[in-house]
Amino acid sequence: MALLALRDVSFAYGSETVVNGVSFELSPRDFLCVLGENGSGKSTLVKGILSLLKPSSGEIFMGDGLRASEIGYMPQTTQLQKDFPASVFEVVISGQLAKRGRFRPFYTGLDRASAEEKLDSLGILGLRDKSFCDLSGGQRQRALLARALCAARKLLIMDEPTAGLDPHATEELYGVIRKLNEDGLAIIMVSHDTALAKRCATHILHIGHPGQCGYCGGQRVFFGAASEYYN
């Protein structure tokens, strides 16, 4: 049974359609890479899957008991403030909020242990009490990944996780992500690095503007196994 299925889904801001009739299916343990140029609606699609936007048409199905709030989400770091006073631990444990009931006001020891375990598994337990804004780009991405893992049950969505990283840090982060996938987590990764996508992903979804249709939103150009993707 599919973990996630989109059928003819469109998203629009006001009268402007940004994503137009996209369909795909994701099975547990899949690694889907979403490719496309800037402005093709990749980030909008991600927000839609996270239920932050309502589709203007089409339907999104979630299987296997998955709920939108249990999808781990790793946003682009460029959207975050550079001078925010927060320790790495404060940032990471906020991912546990997704699993916390609406009426339970405080984190439990279990929440704390889970956050520490995620830090440890990503090799940044030593940075626990560091200030988030003092971290290097790669460390910051790991911290955000740890936060996403706190929230994730079966699916992790990443929006350009390697943007702004040097090649070494990029390679390392891909290693970590591949390992997570091998351990059983389904992954959706937005990227525009075609070569790496073909190497890491099991499936590729390419959205863009085919032909002259520049104003009707990003459409599906390709969806299928990574090995079948040429371009």
Add this chain to the structure above:
Amino acid sequence: MLDNLIEVFSYAFMIRAALAGSLISLCAALLGVSLVLRRCSMIGDGLSHVGFGALVVAFALHAAPLAVAIPVVGGAAFLLLRLSEDGKIAGDAAIALVSTSSLALGAIVISKTSGMNVDVYNYMFGSILSISEADTYLCLFLSVVLIVMFVLCYDGIFAVTFDETFARACGIDAGAYNVVIALLTAMTITLGMRMMGALLITSLIIFPPITSMRVFKKFKSVVICSAVLSVTCFLAGIILSCLFYTPAGASVVAANMAAFAVFSVIAMLKS
């Protein structure tokens, strides 16, 4: 000098003012951390101008000042949020529109009624004498509500402040947090502005968090430091104002400026 101080604080109204003001400062600092970090610092300034307009109108109509000002400022806070969420008018522009409009309305009402007098001057620059017993109870009530909510929603407030999109993805109702924060800010501003003055009340929201962030790099430390700093500076300001017969609001701001300078030096020495 000390005798003078002891004598001043033997009056019931001074004790009331000090108590109510400390509570307001505490509330303002707690809200301020979130507002400043979300680049909403000027919302307090906008709301205090709306409050000024509302107070002047209430004064002209001989109505109870807070009964008019609290709902009006609350409404304005809600409106400001809506305007900036719609995205049709930028947030800072929306604040400027609303605040200058209410200031203009206030000025027209003043010119047609009392003219510039001591009461109007006090609304602008603040006066300790303006705190009644009922106000003190209202401050007490507000601060208890705010502190309880802040503690219960602390983790959510952190998440929404740090990364609203992620918080929403976690299933947190960020919109509700925004409304609650705006309404509490409106209450705090309205209660505090007669003591601090419409032109100076924003300082209570902005100074303590900014000062704390000079030295502290964790959210929790910044929150705690802001709260302590805010109350300390308020009391220091009030004492200064009694000793040197300076306006209360201005003296509190001066104390906050001094704290900012001290924290900046500490930050420089640390790095």
